[in-house]
Structure formats: structure tokens, C-alpha cells
Amino acid sequence: MSAIISVNDLHFSYPDGKQALKGVTFNVNEGECVAVIGPNGSGKSTLLLHLNGILPDTPSIPPSCTVLDLPVSQGNLPQIRRSVGLLFQDPDDQLFCPTVYDDVAFGPQQFGLPEETVRKRVTSALERVDLAGFDERSPHHLSGGEKRRVCLAGVLACEPSVLVLDEPTSDLDPRGKRELTSLLAGLPATKIIATHDLELVVRLCPRTILLDNGRIVADGPTLPLLSDEPLMLRHGLEKPHILLHSHPHG
Numbered sequence: 001m002s003a004i005i006s007v008n009d010l011h012f013s014y015p016d017g018k019q020a021l022k023g024v025t026f027n028v029n030e031g032e033c034v035a036v037i038g039p040n041g042s043g044k045s046t047l048l049l050h051l052n053g054i055l056p057d058t059p060s061i062p063p064s065c066t067v068l069d070l071p072v073s074q075g076n077l078p079q080i081r082r083s084v085g086l087l088f089q090d091p092d093d094q095l096f097c098p099t100v101y102d103d104v105a106f107g108p109q110q111f112g113l114p115e116e117t118v119r120k121r122v123t124s125a126l127e128r129v130d131l132a133g134f135d136e137r138s139p140h141h142l143s144g145g146e147k148r149r150v151c152l153a154g155v156l157a158c159e160p161s162v163l164v165l166d167e168p169t170s171d172l173d174p175r176g177k178r179e180l181t182s183l184l185a186g187l188p189a190t191k192i193i194a195t196h197d198l199e200l201v202v203r204l205c206p207r208t209i210l211l212d213n214g215r216i217v218a219d220g221p222t223l224p225l226l227s228d229e230p231l232m233l234r235h236g237l238e239k240p241h242i243l244l245h246s247h248p249h250g
């Protein structure tokens, strides 16, 4: 199997000097669904923002991330952003149009698709996230959960082969979480999901990467990793309730 995403010794500091990633290395193969967990501030969002070049690379340093065999560097960004759909942690960073339709249509329109194709993709994406008929609503007057689903519809409308999702189930109610988890389970795309929703991780992601303080501290099969209570506690997490009665390696 060939790696669809390859991250090699990625370091990143914010302009204020905060060192957010301190040498992160991993590969993701086509079709994998990988969870990225870790306490607040561990670098999950910073890592995800590198996968489609939202955070600027330093021109003097060769790019540390490769997506679909393309180095994530300025010249490759248009092609990379067609293939990698990124759902931001904060929906307000993603929504900027006066109507839901315009927001969901934005990506496909950027690809230069005919308006009829765009319209079909928007309708289908809104149906998938259970927001059929929301086309003319203003995204800014929606609830947190509805906003997040509009963002996801915008990502799905681009039909990316890689989905990079930053806390996709935060602000969803329990039914919304279940529905979104089922929706994601039915998508064939390769997925990388940063989340605190360990139920989603157990249901969806056979593999988990645990980040703490800008470094990967564990990377392996989800069930043994999440069942390792000392490991989880050491990194500010806890063994999920759904695994409480199972044995560590069962």
C-alpha cells in the first residue's frame, strides 16, 4: 500500500515563538481512517492545518508534508486543496458567504464546474448532512451544530479523496454525533480526524495517533491504545466509558 499522506519530522512555531510541533512523523495509507487525539494545546489543529498548506511553509526548508505524492508547497496548493477537504475546528473560520447555498457552492465553483453541476452537488451535500432546504438561510444565524454541518456539506461538495476533520462532532447533540459518525463511516475517503469524541474514535477509526506537547507519544491500533489507562491519564485523557468493562488487549 502506498502512503497518501506522509509527514516527515514536521516542526512548526507560530510567529510569537510558540513551538507547536516538535518533530512529527507518520504516514497514512489510502482508505485509512486515523484519529488524532491529545489534550488541548497538544498541536492537533496545527498539524491538520499543515495537510493542505493553510499554515505557511518556510521557503528555506524543504516541505515536511507530502499529499498524494505532491510536496505541500506553494505551487502545489491548488491541486492539493482539490484533493484534501479540510473541516476547520471553528465553523466561523470557514463560513463567509451571505447564504448557505453560496458557502457550500464556493469550493465547486472554484474548480470551474458548470453551475448546474454545482447546484446538484450542493443539493446532495445538504441532504447528506440533513440540511435540505437550508439553501437561502444565512449561515451566521444558524446554531453551532447547524453551522458545522454546513461546513461539512461544503467539504463534501468538493468530493475530496482525503478528509481532514478538526473536531467534527463538537457542538453536535448526541443524535447529531451519531448521525455524523454514521455519515462519515459511509464515505470511502481517507480520513484524519482530530477529536475529543472517543466514542467516534472507537466506532470509526481503527488507528489512533496520540499527540502531546507537539510530539507523537503513541501511534497504533485504537482499542489497545485507548484501553491503556496509565497512558491516557498521563496525557490528560481518560479511558472512554464504552471501553470501561473491556480488557486492555481484548
Ligand code: ADP
Pocket: 014, 015, 016, 018, 019, 020, 038, 039, 040, 041, 042, 043, 044, 045, 046, 047
Ligand atoms: P490543539 O488543536 O491540540 O488544541 P493547537 O494546534 O490549536 O492545539 O495549538 C498548539 C499550540 O500552539 C498551543 O500551545 C496553542 O496555544 C498554540 N497556538 C495555536 N494557534 C496559535 C496562534 N495562532 N499563535 C500562537 N500560538 C498558537
Ligand code: MG
Pocket: 044, 045, 046, 089, 166
Ligand atoms: Mg484544536
